Amino acid sequence: MMLAVDIGNTNIVLGVYKKRELLHHFRLSTARQSTVDEYGVLIHNLFHMSDISVKDVEGVIISSVVPPLVQTIVDMCVKYIGKDPLLVGPGIKTGLNLRYENPREVGADRIVNAVAAIEQYKCPLVVVDFGTATTFDCIDGDANYLGGAIVPGLGISTEALYQRASKLPRIELEKPKKVIGRNTVHAMQAGIIFGYAGQVEGIVKRIKIEMNAPELKVIATGGLAPLIAGETECIDEINPLLTLEGLRIVYERNK
Template sequence: MLLVMDIGNTNIVAGVYDGKKLLSHWRLASDRDKSADEFAMIILNLFQYKGLSPKDIDAIAISSVVPPMMNAIEEMCHKYFNVKPLIVGPGIKTGMNIRYENPKEVGADRIVNAVAAYEIYGGPIIVVDFGTATTFCAISDKGEYLGGCIAPGIAISTEALYQRAAKLPKVELVKPPQVICKNTVNSIQAGIIYGYVGQVDYIVRRMKKELGREDAKVIATGGLAHMIAEESETIQETNPLLTLEGLRIIYERNL
């Protein structure tokens, strides 16, 4: 079986595959201070709940945008699974031509998403990932990674508003029914959520124009993708497991 892990600034998303079948998946909080043993106890408890054993795992594939966590994660892989993980980065076969000025600058999560999106849906395609940052990536009809843009994530914007505006409260990310709101909490929620919908739709339309392909598919992924996709005019489908699928595909290409 294959254990896949996508390590982000806010969450770690992990899953276990038996061949192409995803048996189970989890979302954990990222913690740069946790040791290899602490990470292992969390993972092994989740395994036990699902009737899995570390002995079932014969391969591990990882993408990460948090270098300080990698020593602990790699140690966990060796110590508790007796496996050397495949880590997405320079020298790893992705099957995708990265047309970026410096390919090493592209986050591993963006490449993994792009590989999965092209494999599953074909191209041209635009992937919007709602994570700590909101990333937009364009993939050509030939399967080339063309680039994209990065915006502050929804949670970052919410936290910044709370910290920098003395009289504004911290709010839950819930979608209010209108934008002409009658209280401060709903006003903030509407501004953040519907404001992000507008941002996403504008950037996607501009990317389609630059691609010269109005027919480009638009796929969303990430923890808050569903909330924005419900209101977006450009997002066609959400796939919360896109990154895990990409890790499985890249692992298979490197066998």
């Protein structure tokens, strides 16, 4: 078995693979102050509840966009799983041709998303990951990673209204019935959800023009993808496990 770990700014997602098959996946909060032993307890409990033996884990791969947590999770793997994990970063074979000005700058989650999408779909394509931030990753017809766009995530945007405007409450990220809200909560939900869908549409439209690829496929992933995908025609498919799949592929390429 192989353990794939994606450390995002909000959630740490873990996947347990047996060859190409995802047997289990788990989602933890990204707690920057948690210790090696605290993460060890979580992993121990999750494995125990799922009847996974640590002894069966032959290797671990990690992608992280939260530098302060990397050493903690690496140390946890060594101490509680007995494996030195592979880190997605410089020196690792991804098979991806990165056209970023500085390839080291690209988030590891964006890299593994792109690797998985190229394997699973026909290029050209765009991956939209609705996480803490929403990222757009553009892949051309020859499977080159071109770059993309980064926008504030749905959660961050919603939180900003609450934090910066005294009379705006904290709201649930839920789709309202109408775009014309007749109370504060509905008005905020309308603005956030429908505004976000419009933003995604606008960016995808510009990407298609800039890449001269009107037929390009748009794949959505990340915790909040289903909320927005229903509100726009521009998303072709939701693939919630794209990041884990990318980690599995990169792991195979470095065995």
